[in-house]
Amino acid sequence: MKLNTNGNVYTFCYAAVMVIIVAFLLAFVASALKETQEANVANDTKGQILSALGYDKATIDVAKVYEEKVKDNLFEAGELKPYGEKFNTTYGSLIKEGKLHVFTGTTAQGEQAYVLPVVGRGLWGGLWGYIAVNEAKDKVLGTYFYHESETAGLGARIGEKWFQDQFIGKPIFGEDGNVALTVTKAGAAQSEFEVDGVTGATLTSNGVAAMVKDGLAAYKEFLGGAASECPNKGKCQKEGGCQAEAECTCPVGECEETNVEQ
Amino acid sequence: MSKLFSDENKAAFTGPLNVNNPVAVQVLGICSALAVTSQLKPAIVMGLSVTVITAFSNVIISLLRKTIPNRIRIIVQLVVVAALVTIVSQLLKAYVYDVSVQLSVYVGLIITNCILMGRLEAFAMQNGPWPSFLDGIGNGLGYAAILVIVGFVRELFGFGTLFGYNVIPQFMYDAGYQNNGMMVMPAMSLIIVGLVIWAHRAYNKES
Numbered sequence: 279m280k281l282n283t284n285g286n287v288y289t290f291c292y293a294a295v296m297v298i299i300v301a302f303l304l305a306f307v308a309s310a311l312k313e314t315q316e317a318n319v320a321n322d323t324k325g326q327i328l329s330a331l332g333y334d335k336a337t338i339d340v341a342k343v344y345e346e347k348v349k350d351n352l353f354e355a356g357e358l359k360p361y362g363e364k365f366n367t368t369y370g371s372l373i374k375e376g377k378l379h380v381f382t383g384t385t386a387q388g389e390q391a392y393v394l395p396v397v398g399r400g401l402w403g404g405l406w407g408y409i410a411v412n413e414a415k416d417k418v419l420g421t422y423f424y425h426e427s428e429t430a431g432l433g434a435r436i437g438e439k440w441f442q443d444q445f446i447g448k449p450i451f452g453e454d455g456n457v458a459l460t461v462t463k464a465g466a467a468q469s470e471f472e473v474d475g476v477t478g479a480t481l482t483s484n485g486v487a488a489m490v491k492d493g494l495a496a497y498k499e500f501l502g503g504a505a506s507e508c509p510n511k512g513k514c515q516k517e518g519g520c521q522a523e524a525e526c527t528c529p530v531g532e533c534e535e536t537n538v539e540q
Numbered sequence: 541m542s543k544l545f546s547d548e549n550k551a552a553f554t555g556p557l558n559v560n561n562p563v564a565v566q567v568l569g570i571c572s573a574l575a576v577t578s579q580l581k582p583a584i585v586m587g588l589s590v591t592v593i594t595a596f597s598n599v600i601i602s603l604l605r606k607t608i609p610n611r612i613r614i615i616v617q618l619v620v621v622a623a624l625v626t627i628v629s630q631l632l633k634a635y636v637y638d639v640s641v642q643l644s645v646y647v648g649l650i651i652t653n654c655i656l657m658g659r660l661e662a663f664a665m666q667n668g669p670w671p672s673f674l675d676g677i678g679n680g681l682g683y684a685a686i687l688v689i690v691g692f693v694r695e696l697f698g699f700g701t702l703f704g705y706n707v708i709p710q711f712m713y714d715a716g717y718q719n720n721g722m723m724v725m726p727a728m729s730l731i732i733v734g735l736v737i738w739a740h741r742a743y744n745k746e747s
Contacts (some may be wrong), residue, residue: 431578
């Protein structure tokens with residue numbers, strides 16, 4: 279008996295069975311791999327944070343180095359509080375809600391640094407990045423930028439090291455107290471606040487400039503307290519050992535209650 | 541063994557590499573040739589991904605070919621390709637995360653690549669799994685070859701680099717040499733593809 283593969287019944291049944299099989303297959307694959315994928319994404323995010331701190335994420339054991347060197351904090355009511363819940367991999371909506379994460383850690387060169395997540399928009403889709411600032415919160419120690427779907431070879435080059443390394447050592451705030459760090463057209467960077475953009479990707483470069491500006495502006499309260507606003511640093515240390523990263527932000531008198539370790 | 545590599549099968553594999561090249565002769569798949577060739581590395585990654593996906597979707601369609609209802613065959617082909625690409629991209633995300641980040645945009649482009657549908661419709665629907673597999677590999681590599689040529693020219697003259705490494709010595713720049721910004725623009729890839737087709741046809745005049 280030969281099947282009539284042109285009949286209506288056959289066609290409908292074929293389509294239905296095919297769709298059901300494919301749907302189950304895809305659902306199975308997606309749910310079976312979900313955990314591994316999420317672990318990968320979290321690990322990659324940690325790698326990006328380490329990359330902003332000057333580590334080469336391709337050559338280190340990201341999970342281990344992150345565990346050793348970096349701590350996740352929330353900036354609330356003027357101080358940093360350790361964040362112990364599930365590690366986040368996207369920060370755009372959190373920043374909008376006012377949940378400002380600040381990572382504290384040491385750079386590959388051994389310097390104390392704060393890492394701030396930033397998000398923005400490029401030409402085709404979202405951009406994000408991590409900016410490491412020094413302890414005095416006035417200079418960039420390193421950056422990491424990446425993108426959802428910028429053009430390969432053009433806008434996508436913001437993800438390359440040469441572009442990100444240009445930010446190292448740049449001051450953040452201009453004389454008026456606003457974020458002055460920016461990205462210019464390729465080859466046009468002149469002042470100490472300017473960084474060369476990517477040739478042929480002006481819109482993506484502008485997106486990075488806006489992301490850096492808005493991203494750092496969102497952390498202005500945190501960054502604004504420069505070194506001069508750290509009057510009780512010595513006191514905290516003496517009174518019983520605050521966590522190193524909280525030393526600068528603990529208010530007078532509250533040190534022992536809120537931030538003392540053990 | 542001799543049957544596996546008969547002349548016909550060999551032709552299915554080597555044809556698309558030269559005289560029947562999908563890009564240069566059939567002018568298929570040039571949309572992605574434009575998108576991913578400004579540097580050499582993404583061009584190679586894209587070429588290899590298309591090769592793998594074309595080969596395996598060819599095999600699957602070829603196995604199903606006698607059962608597929610004629611009126612919905614394009615839909616069936618599309619479902620197979622889309623399912624395959626989705627599964628591959630999920631596997632990449634789970635096990636080789638770095639590569640999946642590299643491929644992010646291109647995975648979607650693979651589904652819409654005209655070469656895939658073209659080979660399924662023109663070859664896999666009429667031939668057995670093994671010749672279809674060879675045909676898929678051949679077409680994928682033929683496509684990859686053009687991408688690599690275009691990527692090579694564009695990266696060399698547009699950025700002065702290959703695989704991201706500087707190859708044009710500094711004294712050339714000191715002497716006044718400049719990278720050609722035109723090469724970086726998408727339009728230039730079509731011009732280069734045009735030149736490749738010209739050279740290819742001049743060489744293969746008799747066909």
